[in-house]
Amino acid sequence: MSRIGVFVCWCGENIARTVDVVQVAEASLQFPGVKHAAHYKYMCSEPGQSLIRDKILADRLDGIVVASCSPHMHLKTFRGAAQAAGLNPYLVEIANIREHCSWVHQDKAKATAKAIDLVRMAVAKVRRNNALQAIKVPVTKRALIIGAGVAGIQAALDIADAGYEVVLVEREPSVGGKMAGLSETFPTMDCSQCILTPRMVDVGQHPRIKLYTCAEVESVDGYVGNFKATIRQKARFVDIKKCTGCGECWNACPQKKIASEFDYGMGNRRAIYIPFPQAVPARPAIDKQACLKLKKGVCGICAKKCAAGAINYADQDQLLEEPIGAIIVATGYQLYQISAQQPTAELSGYGEYGYGQYKDVIDALQFERLVSASGPTGGVIQRPSDGKEPKHVVFISCVGSRDNAKGISYCSKICCMYTAKHTMLYKHKVHDGQAHVFYMDIRSGGKNYDEFVRRAIEQDHARYYRGRVSKITEENGKLIVRGADTLAGTPVTIEADLVVLASAMRPATGSDDLARKLRIGYDQNGFLSESHPKLRPVETNSAGILICGACHAPKDIPESVAQASAAAGKVLVMFSHKEMQRDPEIAKINESTCSACFACVRTCPYQAAEKADVRDRAGNLVKRTARINQGLCMGCGTCVAVCPSKSADLEGFSDQQIYAMVESLL
């Protein structure tokens, strides 16, 4: 190859501020094989791309180098431009002179010299690029959705309504997630159940949604378009096909005082139970930790009561396999545990707020159950300790959130809104009651959100104090809340009957384990990582795996639903093609030199290197060799590094190309 074009991008000022782009363009004309060099303010824009296209056609370029930002950002863009001009997209190389140069240096002369070197290397490489062809793989048009809260439900319905099959896996006995337990929702005050339960029913009855409850994803193998998911159907001890949901069993169960997970311990359930009356499926499950029959072999009343014969005490976990094309993770959140005891060493708790010690200090989700019509008190506000109606309720925001000393630096985003909602719900039920709110900032960005908060203050007379609370103590049945009003510059002490803590949102338990199983990233807080914060907000860095809802970051219902539909849209784009194209920059084994030591087979992290036989036409075994499964290989290059006979090489990153890059610098 000898007709290379070099296109240097200014990136507005991002590159041009520290790198003399004109000099880079001029210098690259001197490199062997370079036919043309140009620079432009925004190479990724339409005029920039058309500059590239025109030059490819006019000068019959047979390879191009774009000196610009990271290939993560725009390699695809420039490959597209090349392809549009009839040049094989794999004859495009990026010299990253932004992240690797202009952004990290100050000295313009030195940065320019380095940028020239980076372009020199890219030119040396592109001269040895091969015109690769994209690999085509078939697509299994079934989606796996992990988590059936509001996000998972939305994504499942979107995909199923578009005509594709969905496998929906939920860990709890019912779909619905956290939203099913909420009272009313901001800023419109719709009843949460009224808007969610119809969707739950749709999910349960949809002919194209295969619903697994009491189930978790055990493992996922394969690759985009061709995953194989193994699902652990946990023992439920109730055959949900035989069961009619009549309720005879749970009404007869003698174990009455089991703290209900759905009510966050504010109410009780039996050992055989449905989490809430509107559950989908409306079928009970047996809690094996609480059931006398399963624990001690006595009782068995539920089986006797069940006319359908659905109770099966011998039920075992089962592993089921599902072929899948794309995966959406919607595992949601949990609340930060406020008490001193914490699940990880990075977090510490609030001993000073007495949560877990004083019965009338509760968290926000517990308050939701307390005001919910479906809650343990039927929506009557009674404080947990003595059932009295609280006349002064203190709400504290930012408990855990924005508290570096406790290990959470981020804002949980929804607490300002639901705290305002709580004060209104409280006032609507206890007319002579007074709500007090301690806050640091009111964050109410969103359609009709700030108006909502103002309504809580102006119409429902919630008293807002700008300051944190230092300590809560209990004296004569009253909670003494010591806070500050920083606007007035005074300490504030309130004798409260009930305290509600707006605890931080954290990713659901086990979401980090799941991320490792799926080989997708997560941040230091455990939230799953998107591929690009602006342009690829629901994609992960693993092809075919998407995320939505609060497993990604704290977010409210409207945002979770929007993101779920976005993820579903991405899946539908994938399913709209007969087959998928995969990047051909993967490993290749030279079978004639392979000595069949299988070091690559042992080290490949994706199980893409396989043992294979080479046979002649008569079918006689000639030799054994390693071979790469094109569907599985991710192009990491581990096999290239371990191969003792140098038989493994990476397309697009061959040894020859890398050596040429190094040599160009010498």
Place this chain on the structure above:
Amino acid sequence: MHSDSSGLSALVNDCYQCGKCTAGCPLAAQMDIVPSQLVRLAQAGQVERATRAESIWLCVSCQTCTTRCPQSVDVAGVIDALREQSAQDGTVAKTQRRTAIFQQVFLDNIRRHGRLNELELVGAFKTQAFLKDLSIPLLMKDALLAPQMMKRDKLHFAGKPARDRQVVDRIFAKCAEAKV
């Protein structure tokens, strides 16, 4: 932004004014300028206003503010620094001059003896305070308590010598070194 190069501005830089220090301060209700506001003044480069506050002399250094601060700002340390600055600049609030004198006398006493010499402390405090405001009642105040306290071994004619003077000297030397 941070033209104030004194160590104080670095100490208070992380504060986001949540007020948890004020909320937990047992003296805040009596203060003219509460702890979070003292930190705010330091952030805003208005240290002088803070050094004129009464409240810096009300602080009993219980460290509740520092302990509970979500941003790990050493609020008690900041107030300590303000007191020192105040004494140095002569900006001690009128009502708090005796407190400042007491603090200075107390520290000098420890520095000299390695531990407290009670009688000398009382003597030095009363003399210095008297020289400032010529208040006869102060000279006489609590004088009758002395015999009672001596009887109970709370007040000694001659202070007992410190066991390890060098340690105390080292502490003072280190403080002088680390002065902000």
